[in-house]
Amino acid sequence: MDTILQPLIGGALIGLGASILMLFNGRILGISGIFGTAIKSRGREGGWRMSFVAGLLAGGLMLLAVLPSAFDNQLVRGTGTLIAAGLLVGFGTRLGSGCTSGHGVCGLSRVSPRSIVATLTFMGAGAIAASVAHHFVS
Helix, strand or coil, X not given: CHXXXXXXXHHHHHHHHHHHHXXXXXXXXXXXXXXXXXXXXXXXXXXXXXXHHHHHHHHHHHHHHHCHHHHCCCCCCCHHHHHHHHHHHHHHHHHCXXXXXXXXXXXXXXXXXXXXXXXXXXXXXXXXXXXXXXXXXX
């Protein structure tokens, strides 16, 4: 039951967060855009962005305190592979003008053609990358 319930609750909370941000700030919830401009922004604009990033970190710390087993995982790839993967994700986020949360959650719900193409692209590229990594990378 937990394998179904936890992702459903998580997805509902992401949707709720995206809706609240759009309703009260008129902004699209795209983590890479919010995080990428949080430090550069000043005043009210920078304040909500930094609060948002702090909330993400606080949520993770609260989950660690309440359910430490959620973080029990074993690395199946080497550190170099994980660093390369992170850099590729960052590159893709810049190239696609947004991340999975911006395009996949908010863009699809607004039926944005650009987000539909971006989501199909990163899902396809992710499937290919996972398959290649599974067969060729240790």
